């Protein structure tokens with residue numbers, strides 16, 4: 001399938017009209033319709049379809065705790081704070097934009113100026129009990145410092161559940177082992193995006 | 205006078221039949237879940253034991269240990285006895301059903317039938333329809349609207365299908381001239397061409413439809429259709445009482461499968477190189493599978509449609525069938 005197939009807009013001839021069968025007016029017509037419907041064998045089509053699926057054995061079950069689906073890069077789960085690839089220092093410059101834009105008011109941060117008179121973030125926490133995973137913080141961040149990860153298995157025992165800087169920041173050893181993955185950006189396609197492409201239902 | 209040996213033999217047979225059928229009924233629930241799952245592209249129970257096989261044991265333990273709740277406003281004795289009626293009638297009906305050809309064990313010929321009575325067919329169908337008292341009493345005593353609706357539907361359904369199933373087996377009985385299931389089986393000894401299904405195709409279809417109604421299976425599961433009346437007559441039941449209803453239902457399924465196999469599909473006669481016992485097992489398994497298959501494929505009918513189809517279509521057809529058979533016999 002090529003791009004031009006997807007761009008095809010003239011679906012005029014492909015419309016399928018509903019079967020507008022006239023309602024029977026007298027008993028004889030009703031009887032004819034009854035006979036026609038009885039003989040039609042639609043029931044056996046139904047039987048065949050379920051049997052075909054059983055024989056094909058194309059099972060769609062994902063046995064969850066044992067198998068997991070790969071999350072799309074667009075998925076917004078627990079946040080991660082990234083490090084600079086070159087130096088390994090924290091990307092966050094403490095601008096406070098994320099704290100400001102957060103519509104649930106759940107980001108709190110504290111900054112100070114260090115001995116090299118650079119602004120560094122001393123505390124950074126997100127109350128995941130309140131976070132609605134809207135993604136604004138990641139979108140507004142000028143440094144791609146705060147991004148969403150794919151870790152979706154989170155349940156809390158309390159209403160307030162704080163993720164601290166140490167929890168979200170890429171640990172140094174992980175970073176040194178080059179396991180920190182760059183955030184693909186909003187609207188990024190998943191790795192298997194090509195396989196998921198389908199024609200719009202209008203076309204078939 | 206009763207011989208002690210005969211008494212012992214009958215008791216042993218009865219115990220074996222009840223044990224085996226109850227176990228098979230439990231196993232059928234597992235098979236049902238698996239088959240339905242496969243037909244819907246799912247895996248079904250997977251986690252308990254290899255391929256979920258031990259799910260059966262887990263369900264059994266759950267049913268036995270669950271609290272047996274009796275609603276405050278229920279009519280207690282009737283509420284308590286209704287599931288027993290449903291299960292016992294299903295098993296009692298099996299007394300006159302032959303399962304396998306007779307065989308010899310330790311020099312002793314065994315007839316795998318508890319009692320060969322001469323009105324076996326009448327007896328089985330009569331007892332099986334007494335089973336409808338289970339749902340009826342359960343629904344009426346539960347003090348629950350859904351249960352009551354389920355009970356009403358049970359009565360409606362029974363009045364409708366009993367006529368059809370009764371009339372439809374009449375034609376084969378006229379041809380064979382006996383109500384004993386063993387005689388009916390022996391009348392079809394001559395291979396596949398002798399099966400009654402070829403001589404009585406209409407009666408076969410009618411009886412099969414009535415069988416689906418009798419066992420409350422889809423597409424005629426109006427009595428306990430979840431989307432309309434919660435769980436119907438079984439809404440208020442829990443634990444083993446609920447389990448009894450379902451053992452009854454699956455036992456009924458097995459009885460109907462055996463009946464159809466014997467009446468129309470050559471029974472336990474050997475076929476080609478396959479011995480009769482295996483043939484019977486194959487036929488009954490096919491019918492059980494058909495019950496599940498139909499459940500996966502077909503939508504269910506409304507109670508009024510069910511009555512309509514029974515009284516206006518199936519009953520006239522079965523009467524016509526009897527007439528034709530009568531003329532042909534003359």
Ligand code: SF4
Nearest residue numbers: 102131132134135137
């Ligand atoms: S995802 Fe939304 S709610 Fe959560 S911390 Fe970011 S801005 Fe706040």
Ligand code: SF4
Nearest residue numbers: 092093095096098141
């Ligand atoms: S918007 Fe980005 S750089 Fe600014 S404080 Fe938040 S995480 Fe740090």
